Amino acid sequence: MSWTREIREVARGWRWGRRTMTPRSALDSTPPPKIWSYPTDWARTAAGRVARDVILDAALKPIIWNETTPEVFGVDNLEGVRGPVMFISNHSSHLDASIILTTLPHTWREKTATAAAKDYFFDVWWRSAFTALVYAGFPVERGAGEKATHKAKELIRDGWNIIVFPEGTRSTDGWLQRFRHGTSRLALDMKMPVVPIAIVGAYAAMPKGRSWPRRGRPPIRVRYGRPIYPREGETHQQLSLRMQQGVAELFDEDRTSWWEAARRAARDETPSLAGPVGPGWLRTWEGSRPIRRSGKPPTWR
Amino acid sequence: MARPGFVLEVDERTPPLLVHQGEGFRLQKFPLGSRVIYPPDSLPRLRGLRNHIRHALDHPHDSEPLKELLKPGMRLTIAIDDISIPLPPMQSPDIRQLVLEEVIELAARRGVEDIKLTMANSLHRRMTADEIKHAVGERVFRSFYPKDLRNHDAEDPDNLAYVGKTDRGEEVEINKRAMESDLLVYVNINLVAMDGGHKSVPVGLASYRSVKHHHNVETMLHSKSYMDPRPGRSAIHDSCKRMGDLLKQHGLKVFTIEATVNNDTFPDPFGFMNKREWEWSLLEQGTYLAAKKANDLGPSAARHQIWTRIKSPYGVTGVNAGETEAVHEQTLATLHRQQLVEVNGQSDIMVVGIPYLTPYNVNSILNPILVHCMGLGYLFNMYRNKPVVRPGGAMIMFHPVPNEFHQVHHPSYVDFFEEVLSETTDPSTIESKYEERYANDPWYIHLYRKSYAYHGVHPFYMWYWGAHGLDYLGDVIMVGGDPKTCERLGYRAASSFRDALEMAGETVGRSPSITYFHVPPLAIADVR
Numbered sequence: 001m002s003w004t005r006e007i008r009e010v011a012r013g014w015r016w017g018r019r020t021m022t023p024r025s026a027l028d029s030t031p032p033p034k035i036w037s038y039p040t041d042w043a044r045t046a047a048g049r050v051a052r053d054v055i056l057d058a059a060l061k062p063i064i065w066n067e068t069t070p071e072v073f074g075v076d077n078l079e080g081v082r083g084p085v086m087f088i089s090n091h092s093s094h095l096d097a098s099i100i101l102t103t104l105p106h107t108w109r110e111k112t113a114t115a116a117a118k119d120y121f122f123d124v125w126w127r128s129a130f131t132a133l134v135y136a137g138f139p140v141e142r143g144a145g146e147k148a149t150h151k152a153k154e155l156i157r158d159g160w161n162i163i164v165f166p167e168g169t170r171s172t173d174g175w176l177q178r179f180r181h182g183t184s185r186l187a188l189d190m191k192m193p194v195v196p197i198a199i200v201g202a203y204a205a206m207p208k209g210r211s212w213p214r215r216g217r218p219p220i221r222v223r224y225g226r227p228i229y230p231r232e233g234e235t236h237q238q239l240s241l242r243m244q245q246g247v248a249e250l251f252d253e254d255r256t257s258w259w260e261a262a263r264r265a266a267r268d269e270t271p272s273l274a275g276p277v278g279p280g281w282l283r284t285w286e287g288s289r290p291i292r293r294s295g296k297p298p299t300w301r
Numbered sequence: 302m303a304r305p306g307f308v309l310e311v312d313e314r315t316p317p318l319l320v321h322q323g324e325g326f327r328l329q330k331f332p333l334g335s336r337v338i339y340p341p342d343s344l345p346r347l348r349g350l351r352n353h354i355r356h357a358l359d360h361p362h363d364s365e366p367l368k369e370l371l372k373p374g375m376r377l378t379i380a381i382d383d384i385s386i387p388l389p390p391m392q393s394p395d396i397r398q399l400v401l402e403e404v405i406e407l408a409a410r411r412g413v414e415d416i417k418l419t420m421a422n423s424l425h426r427r428m429t430a431d432e433i434k435h436a437v438g439e440r441v442f443r444s445f446y447p448k449d450l451r452n453h454d455a456e457d458p459d460n461l462a463y464v465g466k467t468d469r470g471e472e473v474e475i476n477k478r479a480m481e482s483d484l485l486v487y488v489n490i491n492l493v494a495m496d497g498g499h500k501s502v503p504v505g506l507a508s509y510r511s512v513k514h515h516h517n518v519e520t521m522l523h524s525k526s527y528m529d530p531r532p533g534r535s536a537i538h539d540s541c542k543r544m545g546d547l548l549k550q551h552g553l554k555v556f557t558i559e560a561t562v563n564n565d566t567f568p569d570p571f572g573f574m575n576k577r578e579w580e581w582s583l584l585e586q587g588t589y590l591a592a593k594k595a596n597d598l599g600p601s602a603a604r605h606q607i608w609t610r611i612k613s614p615y616g617v618t619g620v621n622a623g624e625t626e627a628v629h630e631q632t633l634a635t636l637h638r639q640q641l642v643e644v645n646g647q648s649d650i651m652v653v654g655i656p657y658l659t660p661y662n663v664n665s666i667l668n669p670i671l672v673h674c675m676g677l678g679y680l681f682n683m684y685r686n687k688p689v690v691r692p693g694g695a696m697i698m699f700h701p702v703p704n705e706f707h708q709v710h711h712p713s714y715v716d717f718f719e720e721v722l723s724e725t726t727d728p729s730t731i732e733s734k735y736e737e738r739y740a741n742d743p744w745y746i747h748l749y750r751k752s753y754a755y756h757g758v759h760p761f762y763m764w765y766w767g768a769h770g771l772d773y774l775g776d777v778i779m780v781g782g783d784p785k786t787c788e789r790l791g792y793r794a795a796s797s798f799r800d801a802l803e804m805a806g807e808t809v810g811r812s813p814s815i816t817y818f819h820v821p822p823l824a825i826a827d828v829r
Contacts, residue, residue, distance in 0.1 A: 001327075002351075004592075006328075006590060006593065007590060009317060010328070010586050010589065010590055012582075013316030013317045013328065013330075013578075013579065014316050014579075016583075020579070021314040021579075022314065022579050023309055023311070023312050023314045023315040023579060024310070024312050024314065025308075025309050025312070026307065026577070026579065027307055029305075029307050030579070030580065031303055033351075074776055105567075155710060200631070249304050277401040
């Protein structure tokens with residue numbers, strides 16, 4: 001066998017550049033692979049920020065704006081807010097982080113880092129480097145409890161805003177999943193404001209399993225909400241509920257109008273984002289229903 | 302705790318698997334659904350080894366402590382396992398050296414003066430001075446070699462003692478000095494379940510007259526398997542036990558010391574060979590590629606030198622001393638913890654890669670007859686209860702089987718290959734027609750005694766080791782084997798594994814079940 005062919009065989013067999021896989025029958029007897037700790041601080045240096053700006057503005061934004069039809073609302077809610085803040089959003093697509101970063105004002109973006117799952121985004125060197133550079137990503141070990149937020153706290157103390165998806169992973173049916181309490185604990189510990197964001201239409205545009213948006217420039221709407229401030233004596237469960245409520249109100253606002261959503265919220269009647277009760281297919285069916293094209297509600301209704 | 306042995310089922314996630322093929326290795330993809338038998342992970346090595354040895358000598362099984370057995374004015378003989386184990390040879394210090402130093406220290410303190418050391422090489426070649434020094438250590442070597450530290454000579458009538466016959470008529474003749482000693486201490490390393498116990502003294506110190514009673518076709522055909530020494534399973538071990546009992550009846554006092562080693566077979570940079578492939582790190586994958594390229598490109602002489610110089614970083618997992626059977630029971634328990642793998646059911650095809658080394662080609666050449674012995678003899682027989690492959694199944698081996706012989710070590714092998722195998726490969730015919738002539742050939746005897754040659758009868762035994770496999774299997778296919786040599790051995794040669802599976806299809810059908818026996822490191826398949 002030639003040398004090149006031999007290398008190709010090894011590269012294919014051991015999935016170079018991809019996540020290593022254990023044969024199924026060996027799963028019980030193979031210790032979980034050690035998760036590699038990739039250094040990310042370099043991506044938050046001045047040079048890293050410049051490079052990120054170039055990538056986001058010259059490459060990622062044009063691609064997303066060309067392949068989808070994003071609309072952004074509520075950025076004005078950030079006026080007068082003192083950082084660092086925690087941006088939280090529903091999470092149903094790989095587009096989510098890119099959309100937030102490309103819609104955030106530059107002044108905010110340059111000091112914003114993204115929490116990314118260590119086991120997924122920091123498993124191989126090239127994915128780690130990409131995540132660190134493009135998203136200012138830092139690894140979060142899922143299910144690691146207190147330990148998982150060490151890096152986040154360090155960044156917040158340094159004045160960095162962070163983007164967190166409290167669901168922990170992308171939704172498989174487009175509906176909101178339970179928020180992990182680690183996010184609200186972190187906000188409480190750091191006494192930082194939480195800015196809810198609703199990303200509507202990303203699931204329909206590029207759901208889990210797709211690596212490129214659907215054809216037809218599907219609409220995506222990004223709604224920034226008012227910051228939520230942790231209250232004195234508030235528990236992390238209570239804050240977590242308010243965070244979910246904040247995102248749900250933005251979805252309601254998108255579906256109807258700001259005024260109607262505000263009235264419903266005052267009556268505590270904001271529709272839940274947990275999705276319909278029923279079989280899995282029904283949830284997916286409803287979750288993937290295309291959203292209307294324009295962000296403005298139809299005038300004739 | 303070390304992970305137990307494991308049977309992998311090949312799926313689409315399984316990387317290609319390492320296969321040894323003589324002084325080389327390769328990655329081979331196996332059909333989906335194939336089973337792969339992996340040995341347990343290495344057991345932790347004993348720390349403070351000298352303390353463990355001292356403890357074993359002071360607290361022996363079914364025997365008085367060694368220091369109580371040593372008395373001034375006594376005749377003490379120490380027999381030592383020869384170069385055939387462990388494989389590859391152990392990195393210094395060899396466990397034999399450590400044990401010997403403790404035993405001799407005790408003997409010196411107890412006022413024993415008459416000590417002789419004998420390498421228990423039976424009908425194997427004599428060990429060179431360097432090889433002996435590596436096994437026993439410099440201090441022992443300097444103190445005893447050459448006058449009191451010698452190779453056993455199975456053809457020296459003046460130094461052999463005829464003991465008598467067992468109840469089955471097996472003649473027992475062993476080293477005279479050992480037989481006439483007040484105490485015989487046997488220092489053993491147990492690499493496989495076949496070794497140790499009563500196979501040490503009645504074989505290692507015996508003559509052809511004695512060895513032929515169990516190293517014959519009949520015995521081999523009734524040793525199923527000889528890696529399973531439980532009574533009634535292995536005729537060769539039953540025979541050795543009868544001989545051991547006879548020696549005991551005639552007053553031979555044996556103090557056995559047995560050591561077991563773990564599965565740390567290959568040193569760095571070949572450490573990846575000890576590991577399961579999907580657990581190879583990126584560095585180990587790179588090391589594989591570099592080592593493979595260097596090995597393939599290197600001149601064969603350089604390649605041979607590199608392989609020959611490999612010394613294993615084996616860790617010692619147990620040292621037991623005392624009465625032979627009681628000790629061996631403990632040894633086997635530790636050995637099984639290290640090597641036993643539970644396997645469900647037999648398969649149609651067994652696949653093995655023949656490594657570069659067998660017990661009989663240390664610092665030598667792996668000739669075609671030794672390939673046969675390693676494949677159909679040892680590896681086929683690495684089972685308990687039932688063979689890995691079904692009756693009439695096929696065995697696929699990987700080895701180039703070049704027509705190469707070491708002219709000093711294996712002179713009778715050359716004639717065996719040219720004269721005997723060209724006429725027949727049937728072990729019984731070979732035994733009845735040729736064995737006596739080769740065994741008593743004065744030239745071979747001379748080379749055995751004065752040079753470094755294996756005994757004239759040794760290639761016959763190598764052929765007999767494979768008798769059970771030959772009788773049992775329906776087809777033997779050698780991947781990458783030299784066609785002419787394979788034909789002489791009675792095998793079929795295939796240029797690739799895929800071809801070999803095609804060929805085996807004629808014997809076992811079109812959709813055979815396949816089991817790859819992934820050794821070394823060694824494993825014993827406990828087939829249910």
